[in-house]
Amino acid sequence: MTADADFDSLVPAVPFNRRSFIVTALGAGFALAVQPVSAKSVITTDSKGLTAGEIMIVKADGEMPAYRAQPATGGNWPVVLVVQEIFGVHEYIRDVCRRLAKLGYQAIAPELYARHGNPQQYSNVQELLQRVVSKVPDAQVMADLDACVAWAKANGGDTGRLGITGFCWGGRITWLYAAHNPQVKAGVAWYGKLVGPTSELTPSQPLDVAGKLHGPVLGLYGGADQGIPLASIEQMRKALALAPSAASRASTIHVYDGVPHAFHADYRASYRKDEAADGWRRLQAWLKQHGV
Template sequence: MLKEEIDSLAPGRDFNRRGFVQTAVGSGFAAAVLPVTAQTISTDTAGLDAGTVSIEVGDFKMPAYRAQPAGRKNLPIILVASEIFGVHEHIADVCRRFAKQGYLAIAPSLFVRHGDAGAYTDIPKLIAEVVAKASDVQVAGDLDATVAWAARHGGDASRLGITGFCWGGRTTWAYTAHNPAVKAAVAWYGPVARSYFAGDKTIIEQAAAIKAPVLGLYGAADTGIPVGTLTQLEAALKAAGHLKSEFVVYPDTPHAFHADYRPSYRKAAADDGWAKCLAWFKKQGVA
């Protein structure tokens, strides 16, 4: 069980009733996070092509949520890797936020082979029955197919970035190690000293394969990701001759501080992290 996920969904906060279980990729919220909080951000689709698309991965058709500026081509591509709850409304909203900045942003449903992550109310059961079945090998193949799809639908694969949250933050690190075409990455509170799928290497163990610059955004009060593990990863990267990645650790900040639909949300850190995220991609030529 991931303690940080349980903690970030702690009861006793002021909730409104806008939450509803997702019925399609990018719509609604996962059952495990209901009800959502009052500060939940909603980004409109004005000027965007946005919605569900289907990506072929071999003979499998994987759903994904895509948002991009309408009528434009040769757009920089941002892969968005979800939390353990799958591609629900918050992840779709993040895609729309990137699209408003001129990106083709796409969030593939990386758990869909194993079950409906949005339907679970029990987090340990969700992790055991769905999340823990998505290996780095499977996820890398799915993301490779997503990049190929984006390149055929208005994206410029020479300007490829990836970002993700929690499980998706770890995926951000892992995919950057897998694909040398990634130009830059931003990992939001992704575990670096443990894996989810049995047999997968930790991010610390994959450090030597990471070539692109990664910005790691973390909370010092994250109960599941000790700051010491970030220090270990930083040392492993330096030992491999990688000096391009950076870490930002926000004081007194919990896990999932960017998740505006959850009680763990911390607006100051989230806003600062988002600004740093956009600046990082621009600095590294993914813009």
């Protein structure tokens, strides 16, 4: 099983209780659970010409830290929400935001685990899943992403051109958010799981909302991903093709044959340079095609 693959069978459902933020600032570097980092392949995007750094998203129960990157000049930028892997908003996710900002986007990556614990401090993946990830309700995530959209609208972003992208855990969230928010123009989901058990915290999986997308989603998946069977991808393709929603029918999934999970994660051994670069080109074309 990959480090951030399907974890539903590993942890019990935890009741959704409102709680305040316990993480009030983003950490630095890479999460402990991904050490040692494959330094030779790490992509580092500078902040020259950008405004980049930590911001605070105000919620009724406190302030949620997030990373924001955008061009240093101008305004009215299209907005892309960037949704983390299980490891939180560590350096890889922040770099993805800077890459998007270099393309002219306002990119925002909220620390969606901030009420439950600091994902960067755990060196053991199973402990991270049990103590933090398993406690995060989908409804809370949707509301937190909505708050990021509101922040963007008040701070130079053009939320009429709203996109979302996410990786693994965030790939699943990308599908769900495209069904949640009518403002979403397009999404790009990187190897997010599509089917699985449901619970009070995770009442729907992407397959369950396949017919309800507001903006079309491009799915980018590895054919050798041990945590996401090809059969589940075919299920999703069929559901999209038969959906009543035009955005659902416009969605598509591209599978890279023989490629593992997390092939875009340049700091990990799973990284596949050519497929990652091709996926990034597809992301750019998809967002532009759909008005983001």
